[in-house]
Amino acid sequence: MNGSPDRDQRDPCLDESLKEPTDSIIVDIASRVITPFILLIGLYVFFHGHYSPGGGFQGGVLLAAGILLLRLSLGVAVSQAIMPTRMTLRLAAGGVLVFLGTGLAAVFLGGNFLDYHYLPLPGLSPEYLRYYGILLIEVGVTATVMLTLVAIYDELLGC
Amino acid sequence: MDWMIEFTLFLILIVGALLVLGVRDLLVAVVTLNVFSFITAAIMVSLGAIDVAFTEAVVGAGAVGLFSIVAIRRTSRRSED
Amino acid sequence: MKVLSYIVLAAFFGILVRAIVELPPRGDVSSPVHQQTNATGTPVAGAYYIQNAYRDTRTPNMVTVILGDYRSFDTLGETIVVLAGGVACFFILNTRRRKP
DSSP: OOOOGGGTTSOGGGOOTTTSOOSOHHHHHHHHHHHHHHHHHHHHHHHGGGTSSOOHHHHHHHHHHHHHHHHHHHOTTGGGGTSOHHHHHHHHHHHHHHHHHHHHHHHHTTSOTTOGGGOOOTTOOHHHHHHHHHHHHHHHHHHHHHHHHHHHHHHHHOO | OHHHHHHHHHHHHHHHHHHHHHOSBHHHHHHHHHHHHHHHHHHHHHHTOHHHHHHHHHIIIIIHHHHHHHHHHHSOSBOOO | OHHHHHHHHHHHHHHHHHHHHHOOOTTOTTSGGGOSBOTTSOBOHHHHHHHHHHHHHOOSOHHHHIIIIITHHHHHHHHHHHHHHHHHHHHHHOOSSOOO
């Protein structure tokens, strides 16, 4: 990102420098240290959404930020281990399917669409059925938001 | 007393928007846009909407800045305007 | 063109200042948004949510209850919109596997 004059003349589709690992050892070590904490904060925001500000969307974006930091610093090839590119959009669609499946399960068991009172979780009072129903759909929202952001980044780079 | 804090935040917001519009280097514009997002989040906190502020801070600073930087790398860094 | 954007920003600043000057104080119980019925006498849904959110779901965060339970169909549409954006980016930007 030093603004070299020949960058603008080159074909942008041939610019592969964003896919390669960084040259700076400081950026390399710092991103490796920071990333687990970003992922942990994302999980905290997601699971603590019942008690404090947060929830599926914000936790998903934080988890995506952790993965994208690895994509930026270590290169696309190395960071495939934490989330492969070909799995991103499929798992995002899986998140929507978790959401829809929660709603349709309530329909098939006799209630309205997304009525968590009818979910087949044994041994729970109706209030806690609703509690865990909210948690289930938050899982779907989190997976969709996080993996869609990672997929958009990968498609932006993969020229 | 409440409105003085918000007035100051709105003033910084407008100055940030002027900087985003006026600057020629698009990378500087992206960083200033992140500052704009954070000021918006602070306004939301002062209005009592913590969830909206959280979403604004996370999306405006994380996702928008990252994707804009990648887009600038794929195109050109200088503005033609 | 630049002058026009400055004029628009100045007008926007005027609207914002007008808005914050006219706002009721925080937590004012007599402000119109905190009433149980609106101006035409119909009951407001927010009063029900505030009174019954914890009793229905045992979740202290009322925003999560409204987004995830009372208005979960909205959240479903929002999630599908996010996924549609990702799929649209996939089809627009993916030139590798496209057959000529």
